[in-house]
Amino acid sequence: MAHEVVERVQSLAPRLRAAAEETERLGKLSDESVKVVREAGVMRMLQPPEHGGYAAHPRDFAEAVMEVAANCGSTGWVCGVGGVHPWEMALCDHRLQREVWEADPDTWIASPYMPSGVAVPVEGGYALNGRWQFSSGTDHCDWIFLGAMVGDESGTPVKPPRSLHVVLPRRDYTIVEDSWDVVGLCGTGSKDIIVENAFVPGYRTVDAAEVAEGEVAAARAGRTEPLYRLPFWTMFPLGITAAVIGITEGVLAAHLDHQRERILATTGERVTRDAHMLYAVSEAAAEIAASRTQLLDGISRLYAKAEAGQPISFEDRSTVRRNQVRCAWRAVAAADEIFDRSGGNALRRDNAMQRLWRDAHAGLHHAIHVTGGIYQSNALSAMNAEVPPALRTLI
Structure with missing residues (x-):
């Protein structure tokens, strides 16, 4: 249900x-x-x-x-x-x-998590400075999560590096109004954020490494529910890839709605009699459905482990991330097959299909959909080989 x-x-x-x-x-x-x-x-x-x-x-x-x-x-x-x-x-x-x-x-909360700022320890917390891009939906949010590197007194990130997620109320940061002018996902309002010497109390911060592991941050917060013991790099990509897959489902639905009455200029017949087009679109629809199923299967498997009190290994996380990335690319490739068979009218601004198609491609540009490191780390992990720290990023 x-x-x-x-x-x-x-x-x-x-x-x-x-x-x-x-x-x-x-x-x-x-x-x-x-x-x-x-x-x-x-x-x-x-x-x-x-x-x-x-x-x-x-x-x-x-x-x-x-x-x-x-x-x-x-x-x-x-x-x-x-x-x-x-x-x-x-x-x-x-x-x-x-x-x-x-x-x-x-109350809604914005982000981004890219550590584009520096948090310098001061009495009771940190002094934060920086500029961040891609704060989706930020106009409608009253608080924000921001990624930051811990710095020394000069504002230089310390070594070894330590990353924080810091939380600020709306009064402590500036939204750059003219910073979102794009060709896809235009309505997300993913604008830049500027912070200038804001004081962040220590209790409004969380160690990024602890959140990434899941169990550590949950224990510190007194959370025992399976939901809150999942790793960050399982949960955050889930919502983004779900959006991309949903968008491709919208492309498919808009195509089917548009094609019902379409007459082919080449033959003068309804497109519903074009066996080649019907075959291609059905195949693409199956790819989108497979992407949905695999994404939901991955998060369900990890949730079941957390629910059973079983540890979630790096290989577990890596495999789910590999599949999640592949889901997005597979679904968008399928949307291309659909859009390319939708005729010239699909390009018109008043046709929702072109907007959804642009949005789908824009979604692939998020860092969590970059394939290289994810695929390499998963293959190494599956072979029980050492995974270098650089390939463990975002997993």
């Missing part, structure tokens, strides 16, 4: 589709898109129950993101990224959780 949030997204889908064009035009989520996401409860799926969340199985979260993305790629992307932040917030100091959610459980 589908999770109640997934069912609500399905019922609200027409409103998402209707708002998608405005979202792209604005360069950020439209008010209607935000309203639908809030009504459905997507952002609260991984939020702890004591703060108004569902603490849902991450598989259910991925399915909700896919449903949103199939109707509006940008909104699905923001859900896939922002929907994981409540999961990490559950691993933070309980004082911080109350600050974020006590007044409003629907």
Whole structure:
């Protein structure tokens, strides 16, 4: 049975589709898109129950993101990224959780995690400076996670390097308004963030290495639920790849809707009589379905291990990451096969297909979809060979 949030997204889908064009035009989520996401409860799926969340199985979260993305790629992307932040917030100091959610459980949190800033230790916490790119959905968020390297008094990162995730309220950072002008995922509003000498109390930070391991951060936060004992580099990529797969499902749905009445200029017959096109599109649809199944299978396997109290090894994480990356590329390749058989009218701005197609390709440009290191590390791990530290990044 589908999770109640997934069912609500399905019922609200027409409103998402209707708002998608405005979202792209604005360069950020439209008010209607935000309203639908809030009504459905997507952002609260991984939020702890004591703060108004569902603490849902991450598989259910991925399915909700896919449903949103199939109707509006940008909104699905923001859900896939922002929907994981409540999961990490559950691993933070309980004082911080109350600050974020006590007044409003629907408070949204932005990121990015790239350590583009330097946090210098000062009395009671850190002084933070830096500039970050790609803060998806940031206009609608009141708090933000930022990646930062710990620095010395001169602002130089210390050696060996130590990375933090630091959390700031909206008053402590600046959104650069004109910093998001792109050809795909236009409506995500993934703008730059600037922080100038902001004080970050120690309790508003979490060690990135502890979160990456899952169990360590969960134990420190007193979390015993399987959901919160999963590794960060399993959870964060899940939402992003779910968005990409959902977008390709939207390409397929838009194609099928468009093709029902299409007449081929070459033969004068309906496209439904073109066996070659039907074969190719059906094959591509199977590839998208396989991508969905494999992504959901991977997170379900790791969740089952956490639920059973079994350790999640580096090889486990690496295999799930390998498959997750491949899912995204396979699904987008299939979307290409579909789009290329949709005729010239698919290129028109008033056809949702072209927007979804652009969004799908934009989604592949995220760092978590880079194949090289992930594939190499997984092959080495499968052979019980040593995996160099550089190849362990983002796993």
